[in-house]
Every structure is written in structure tokens, then in C-alpha cells.
Amino acid sequence: MRLVIASGKGGTGKTLVAANLAASLAAEREIVLADCDVEEPNLHLFFPSEEETLPVMTDVPEFDNSRCTKCGKCGEFCQYGAIVVLKDRIMFFPEMCHGCGGCEIVCPEGAISLKKRPIGHVAFSAPRERIILVTGVMNEREVMSPHVIRETLAYTAGHPLIICDAPPGTACPLVETLEGADACVFVTEPTPFGLHDLKLAAGVAEVLGIPSGVVINRSMGDDEIIREFCQSRNLPVLMVIPFDREIAVAANSGDLVIEKIQGMKTRFIELFEKVRALPGVE
Amino acid sequence: MLVCITSKGPTPENPVEERFGRSPYFLFKDTEGGDWSSVANKFADAAGGVGPRAAQTVIDKGAHVLITGNIGGNALPVIQAAGIEIYQYRDSGTAGEAFQKYVEGQLKKFS
Numbered sequence: 001m002r003l004v005i006a007s008g009k010g011g012t013g014k015t016l017v018a019a020n021l022a023a024s025l026a027a028e029r030e031i032v033l034a035d036c037d038v039e040e041p042n043l044h045l046f047f048p049s050e051e052e053t054l055p056v057m058t059d060v061p062e063f064d065n066s067r068c069t070k071c072g073k074c075g076e077f078c079q080y081g082a083i084v085v086l087k088d089r090i091m092f093f094p095e096m097c098h099g100c101g102g103c104e105i106v107c108p109e110g111a112i113s114l115k116k117r118p119i120g121h122v123a124f125s126a127p128r129e130r131i132i133l134v135t136g137v138m139n140e141r142e143v144m145s146p147h148v149i150r151e152t153l154a155y156t157a158g159h160p161l162i163i164c165d166a167p168p169g170t171a172c173p174l175v176e177t178l179e180g181a182d183a184c185v186f187v188t189e190p191t192p193f194g195l196h197d198l199k200l201a202a203g204v205a206e207v208l209g210i211p212s213g214v215v216i217n218r219s220m221g222d223d224e225i226i227r228e229f230c231q232s233r234n235l236p237v238l239m240v241i242p243f244d245r246e247i248a249v250a251a252n253s254g255d256l257v258i259e260k261i262q263g264m265k266t267r268f269i270e271l272f273e274k275v276r277a278l279p280g281v282e
Numbered sequence: 283m284l285v286c287i288t289s290k291g292p293t294p295e296n297p298v299e300e301r302f303g304r305s306p307y308f309l310f311k312d313t314e315g316g317d318w319s320s321v322a323n324k325f326a327d328a329a330g331g332v333g334p335r336a337a338q339t340v341i342d343k344g345a346h347v348l349i350t351g352n353i354g355g356n357a358l359p360v361i362q363a364a365g366i367e368i369y370q371y372r373d374s375g376t377a378g379e380a381f382q383k384y385v386e387g388q389l390k391k392f393s
Binding site for chain 1: 331342
């Protein structure tokens, strides 16, 4: 099973839920935790440990000046504005290139070949017993986060239980993380901002046909705005985490709340059981 | 000297567009005379990569001078490498007025 912890809005507690859920379940089974928030991965803050890394590469064109006639076909083809053809030279912007390789195909002179360029890395660690942490990291200035997410997830393929910490937002990076997942938990907060982005994110999961539920974090008791929406969309509320100073202190110190607050571990295990019971989850 | 001006519309009666890469139109006019011409920027609303593609359009038309409000970090080196002079226009006048100011030497060169 691959379970994605997502939110839409940033800062609602995705990482808190992913980390504590994984650590709770690891008492009994092997877990792969995948940090797919490749622009600012932070799951590792809860699980400091030594890492091994492998690079994530992409294809970029290399131009053979002795063959290039500056005909402009490659620049015309490039949908990302990565190639500009001047009278006397080519200007190439590697960080705008999406590595599609189309320029190589359209070049009538065979002046373009593809070479590899690193855009990030995947870090592997075994921070505790039965937990393997796989972290996707995209380099600064880069834009191809879906590519880094895809490579990160490829390393987890085949494992019986994968928990993914998704990137915030509702665009390509979330779609890449959600696609092919077995279930999704949206972590939200009972604010108009939390609700607004939850609506958008839930819409993505709906389009992709992924069984989903909701965790309300920082609840002050009155979660009506979230509950109303969840009811209208048949999204079960699977867990409510109170707005609590002790929880905030633990999380902000990089500690797991299941180890600081009694009863939390049981509640995260219950969350997982409820996810498994969602209609459509194997 | 062929001058390119970023513009909100296809004729010189339209206001100058502040942004280079996302300018809806590029207007062209030769200082030696002749008519105005315009090219619609089909990438004005694209998600990314608008700067270099806008620069390619201006270069392909053979402009020697570019008048615009602001130019981004990717388009700037392209325009400079092509040897096109950039003049900044940040008032709310029309493209025609901006052209006149350039001809009169009243615009500041962007560097």
C-alpha cells in the first residue's frame, strides 16, 4: 500500500502526521517513508541519521558549433524557452530545460546531442528499526520537481507499505506524488485558508480516483467549516488533533509527539486502520 | 534603426506594456520612416520561459532598439548578446509617444 499525506495548504501538519504515523506503525512492520516535498524536504528533521545519496539527472542538449547553422529550429521547437538562437551563437538556459530531447530530434544538422545534468539527489537512511527514509531533494533554481519526485518514488517501488509526505499545493508536484497511490490523507486546519486549499487538493484526488480522508489539525473544538465540506464530499474525518501547546513544543523541537504525549501512538494506529477501511482501499 | 516597443495593443495608440516577456504585443517602427507593424506575443500567458521566447521574437524581427518598462533576468542577457540597445519607458503614455521620446533622445538607456 502506498499512502500519501497531502494538504493543499502548506504548514498544516503533513510532516507531523507522516512522521508520527510511520513511527507508530514501525513498532510492528517495515515502513518506507518517502519525502516527496522535494523543494523543501523536512521529514529528516524528525529522523536525523546518516544518509547515502544518489544523484537525480536530467537530459540537456549539447550543441556542436561546427555543425550548427543557427537555423533556429531547436529554439522554435522548445516549449520552455530554454534555447534562443542568435545570428552567431546559441544561448541555452539549462534550468529552464525540461529534458524532453525534442531539440535533438528536430535538428536537421545532427548538431545536438544529449548529456546528463544533475538537478537533485535522493537520500537514503535507516533512522530507526523498520523505517527506511527516502528523501527527494531538488537543487535550488531547478524547476523539474515532478522528475525528482518520480525518481524518489521509483526507489520505493514494490515495498508493501510506503508513506509519502507530499508537497503542498495542488499542481504537478502533488499530481506526481498522488498518481498511482492507494490512499490519501489530507491534513487540514479549521481556518478559511485550510478549507480553501483542502477543496482544491481533494478535487485533485477525486479526479485521480484515489480514496481519501481528512485529518483536522490544530482543532479548537469548532471544526464546522471543515466538517461541513467533508460531509458534502463524502470525505470521512479520520482524526482530529487538538491545538495544543505540548504538541507544538514536541514538533518544533523535532520530537515525535507519540513519544511525548500519552495515547497519541494508539490514535495514529487507529488513523491507519481507518485509512485501510476506506472504500476502495485494498 | 528598427525600434521595438512593448505594447498592450497592436497599434501605436495603445499604452506601453511595462513587462517585456509578458507583453501582449511587440510593435516595430523604423526611425527612417515607414509604417508601424506588430507581432502578437503568443507566449504572453505561458507558464514559464516567456522572457527568452519574447527575446527570440524581437531578435528575429531584426530590431536594433528595444523600449520597455522592465526586463527579466533570462531575457536581458539574450537581448544584450544580440546587441540590441534597451531603453526604459515607465510612464503611462502610448507606444507612439514612447517612440517619439526615443527619437528626441529623452529616454534613459537601460544598463
